[in-house]
Amino acid sequence: MEARSILPPLEVMEKAFRERDSGFDGVFYAAVTTTRIFCRPSCPARKPGEGRVEYYATPREALFAGFRPCLRCRPLEAGGRAPDWVRKLLDAVEADPERRFRDQDLRDLGVDPASARRWFKQAYGMTFQAYNRARRLGRAFDALRRGGTVDDAALEHGWESFSGFREAFGKVFGTPPGSVASGIRAADSGVPGSRDFIRLGWIETPLGPMAAGAVDEGLCLLEFSDRRMLEAQLQALRHRFRLPMIPAESPHFSLLRKELGGYFSGTLREFSVPVVLRGTDFQERVWRGLLGIPYGKTLSYAALAERIGASGASRAVGHANGLNRIALVVPCHRVVNADGRAGGYGGGLWRKQALLDLERGVRSFG
Secondary structure (H helix, E strand, O other): OOOOOOOOOHHHHHHHHHOOOHHHEOOEEEEEOOOOEEEOOOOOOOOOOOOOEEEEOOHHHHHHOOOEEOOOOOOOOHHHOOOHHHHHHHHHHHHOOOOOOOHHHHHHOOOOHHHHHHHHHHHHOOOHHHHHHHHHHHHHHHHHHOOOOHHHHHHHOOOOOHHHHHHHHHHHHOOOHHHHHHHHHHHHHOOHHHHOOEEEEEEOOOOOOEEEEEEOOEEEEEEEOOOOOHHHHHHHHHHHHOOOEEEOOOHHHHHHHHHHHHHHHOOOOOOOOOEOOOOOHHHHHHHHHHHOOOOOOOEEHHHHHHHOOOOOOHHHHHHHHHOOOEOOOOOHHHEEOOOOOOOOOOOOHHHHHHHHHHHOOOOOOO
16 A cells, blocks of 8 residues: 555644645645635635634545535645546536436546546545545535434435435444434533544554544554454444444544654654553453553564463464554554564554564665
8 A cells, every 4th residue: 555644733734724835735635614625735715714624634534524625726636637537527526416426427428437437546545436425425424413314414415215325324434324413413512422432533654544443531443444354343343332433533533643653753662642442351461461562672472471471372362462453552563473573464464564664763664
């Protein structure tokens, strides 16, 4: 996966956006809450008032949060310009964002569906159909956030059946739309129910984007988004916490982004973001043992088993290590084979080696 940058600190993004600094184009995207439009930092449009901007690492995040791309700075186009046929598709979506575009609709516009799938996948990380669906789901999510009903959100944003809407919504956001609506209303009002959900977010790193999850007490998820087990980890998280999930910002994400920036630059060796470990008793013993492995050091599975009082259970320790849901912060990458070789890693062996190299003072990634 192509390496991507971490979001800069909030004060840096605010300054860059106010000053229209083109040097930050592609680093982050600014979304205006009053107009529901997201822009490049260099956008020439008039800047909104204080407190009316949210920042996202990728256009995908902004789309799923219910924002549409700015027509002046065109944040979806590389270098501010896409091929004419791509612009035709983007304009068609914005002219009727609730419309479901099928292959024949593309052909009627003079666009080859296969070419559209390939181009959008390469440029935006999603097919054109996924982009079209993201716009509709994002608008539905925004309607729920503003107090709309689930039925209205489905009918007004291009779904012909409630069951189809609930299924599509659940696949993207990991929870039924009704749970999202009640959770958002609770969070916005500050009532006790605001604690009754898991906040989900995306965090960009030089080794690829990561999915993050947090409850009020701390971080409960940090996984590379292309990990095969991510869906199973999300299901396990819902089972362990018995809480719905909603895409929303968390104070823990702000601290995590800052600390990940320091970690990948080689200036931070110990994370302070709080973590919430939730598993079987044995799994939690293993994960707490991982927290005790110092930066730049490694431990074998057998040695870790002995350290936590489970001598001879190295196989079970390895299994629990692989089920760790908070990568990097709970450093499962520091556990290696007895012969010193890196061994396995759910996020990909190349990432594990890159992390071990980083902690030895060797940066092997871009």
